[in-house]
Amino acid sequence: MELRVSSRSQGDHTIVTLAGEIDLYTAPRLQSELLAAMQSADPTQVVVDMSGVEFCDSTGMNVLLAAHRQACERGGDLTLAAPRAPVRKILEVTGLSSVFTVHDDLSGLNGQ
DSSP, X not given: OOEEEEEEEETTEEEEXXXXXXXXXXXXXXXXXXXHHHHTSSSOEEEEXXXXXXXXXXXXXXXXXHHHHHHHHTTXXXXXXXXXXXXHHHHHHHTGGGTXXXXXXXXXXXXX
């Protein structure tokens, strides 16, 4: 399965919307899209909408973690929104749920 990626500005955030699977084959595309999103915003405030992600393996988690680190180094942040139950479980099992800010949905982002 492929990974579809789109991005848009919403207030002071860049919303990167993902749909499909994040794995060894699609992770490079995710990485390049996240880098582009971070370069377009200053300070970097990126929200990754994961509501359409059906699967994410360790390669995908590592890409998200590296992008989070880069955003923080630039004085910004990268947060996750609306992960489905399987992805949320991976975040919890790996301890990454304490690293990422995870929003239940995209509502209220402008007020944060």
